[in-house]
Amino acid sequence: MPIPATVLDQLRAVLGERLSTGASDLELHAASETFHRAPPPDAVAFPQTTDEVSQVLRICNDARVPVIGWGTGTSLEGHALAVHGGLVVDMMRMDRVLAVRPEDMQATVQPGVTREALNRELRATGLMFPVDPGANASLGGMAATRASGTTAVRYGTMRQNVLALEVVLADGTVIRTGTRAAKSSAGYDLTALIVGSEGTLGIITELTLRLHGQPEDVAAAVCAFATLEDAVNCVAQTMQMGIPMARIEFMDELAMRAVNLHLGSSYPEQPHLMVEFNGSPDAVKADAEAFGALAADHNGQGFAWATSLDDRNRLWAARHASYYAALRLRPGATGMSTDICVPMSELPGAVAAASADMHASGLLGDVVGHVGDGNFHVLMLLEPGNAEELAAAKGVATRMAERAIAVGGTISGEHGIGVGKRPLMAAQHGAAWGVMGTIKRALDPNNIMNPGKMVPDMN
Incomplete structure (x- = not known):
């Protein structure tokens, strides 16, 4: 039910004009980076002090009004959507x-x-x-x-x-x-x-x-591989040998095609690793040479170094642009992004299985990842409103999670749970999921804090 007018009056007494019920603010705080959607919240608060946050929560708790925290709104699993209405508390004015x-x-x-x-x-x-x-x-x-x-x-x-x-x-x-x-x-x-x-x-x-x-010396490089398996096996062996990587990122051939379209670059449309080394000049040189030898053993090719800041920024711009770049492969599409994390020994098989499953399901998408710690992402490009494609994508995501759990991994390495992965929590945690619910009830007995997320439904 909407926030009662009396409660809005109490909130305005604390926040003044920094409580908004304007349509533009409500719509902005109903947005999601991916396909997850929910109706707009009833109001948005913009506190500037801890005391204001405290007063807002006290008012909402007394009135049983849902409260959803908000930062930049860049999460991928619908964490900040007001699925039960209520008040979004935008924290971006507390920025000191x-x-x-x-x-x-x-x-x-x-x-x-x-x-x-x-x-x-x-x-x-x-x-x-x-x-x-x-x-x-x-x-x-x-x-x-x-x-x-x-x-x-x-x-x-x-x-x-x-x-x-x-x-x-x-x-x-x-x-x-x-x-x-x-x-x-x-x-x-x-x-x-x-x-x-x-x-x-x-x-x-x-x-x-x-x-x-800040490291004394930094060097980064990009290297293409003949196959997905070559690239991911190179990652696994790099980590097993203990080469101290600052970053080691994987992008498949479709991701590289998207980056080329998006940035006007000319990377080969093959699986790539992007790596970075930090430390003293001698350590960086030795680590880079050790990795270069491993890459060559796994059919790496076109090893290109970036040592200046501008060159490194250009290299990492390709990785950071991968999500928005991929959307250009299917204009008008919405993205469904999911991630898992597995033990390093299981990474090559997990990446290959996810890629094969996505393509066998008739979906267009890419695989990228922070593979140095066993974490990777699949982004599937869906036609908005296409229920068949959405069901297929959810099937791929669920099977990825099930395979991760089966080998001792997790349903999410960094995306988190939000609304998208909550149905998978029981499979990973078993009875421990109920313990999370017990903690939630102890700290939030009225279930006002981001309800419908993370824990089992509260009775």
């Missing part, structure tokens, strides 16, 4: 870098700071925040979805890089989790619980992040 502590290699930020904005702030310090999901996502959203990306193989995901949080719970209570210390054995790890909870337990209002030193 609160503190940078170079001596501790830490920064404290508000949730609306994007990863690119933080790294601009850090340029003079010799430090960087490395987690790179591709999109210029908000750091609050990245923590809520436990984001990772191209650099996770070396620097880890948001799980490893969030030290502490300030969180507002469903009833308006403000808590702090974690510390600035390097380690702690004091109680439950509530930071790890909130990171990846997708807004179902509370709204993040502050983050303390681990920073890393």
Whole structure:
């Protein structure tokens, strides 16, 4: 049911004109990067302080109004869609870098700071925040979805890089989790619980992040392979040999065709690996030579190096543009993107099976991935409103997930659950999924925080 007028009045008393019921704001906050859709929310709040978030949640909890957190809106599984209506809380006006502590290699930020904005702030310090999901996502959203990306193989995901949080719970209570210390054995790890909870337990209002030193030397390269199997087997052997990669990304032949169309590049339309090495000049040279030898053993060809910043940016632009580039292969199509993550020993078989299944199902799509940690993505291009294609694509995604579970993997390495993967949670977690529901009921007994996501239905 719509938000009662009396509740809207209470929210306006807190936010003033920063509570919107305008059609353009509602439509903007009903959008999704992929095929997932839901009706617009009833209203959108734009808080600027933790106290405002606390007051908003207290009002909504008393009135049983659903609350959905929002960052840049770049998630791929419909995480921020208001599937039960209610209030979207847009955190992008809380966008200050609160503190940078170079001596501790830490920064404290508000949730609306994007990863690119933080790294601009850090340029003079010799430090960087490395987690790179591709999109210029908000750091609050990245923590809520436990984001990772191209650099996770070396620097880890948001799980490893969030030290502490300030969180507002469903009833308006403000808590702090974690510390600035390097380690702690004091109680439950509530930071790890909130990171990846997708807004179902509370709204993040502050983050303390681990920073890393900017590498002394960086080199990147792109290399084509004769077959998908050659490229992925090269990745698996690279990781098994312990070559310290900063990035190692896979793109299949269709992805390369799309990038060429999108960027005007001229890469061979073959499977490619894109790699990066960080460290001292001697270490980078040795690591690159070791990888080059492995690539040659797996029929790698056309090895092209990029050592200048401009050349590296052009190389990684191809990888980061892959989603939007693929959409050009079928003008007017919508994308259905899914991911899984498997143990490295299972990666070659998992990628080959997913690609074969997609094409056998008569679907157009590509395979890309952060394959250095066993994570890859399939993007299927669907005609909007074509129920047969959508059913076929969902079948491919479900079988990918089932194969991942069967070999000890996960239904998602970085996309998260949202609405798209919630039906698969019981298969992966069994009785543990019910434990997640118990935690949800303890922290959010009225089920206002992003309802219809992550956990089993609450009675």
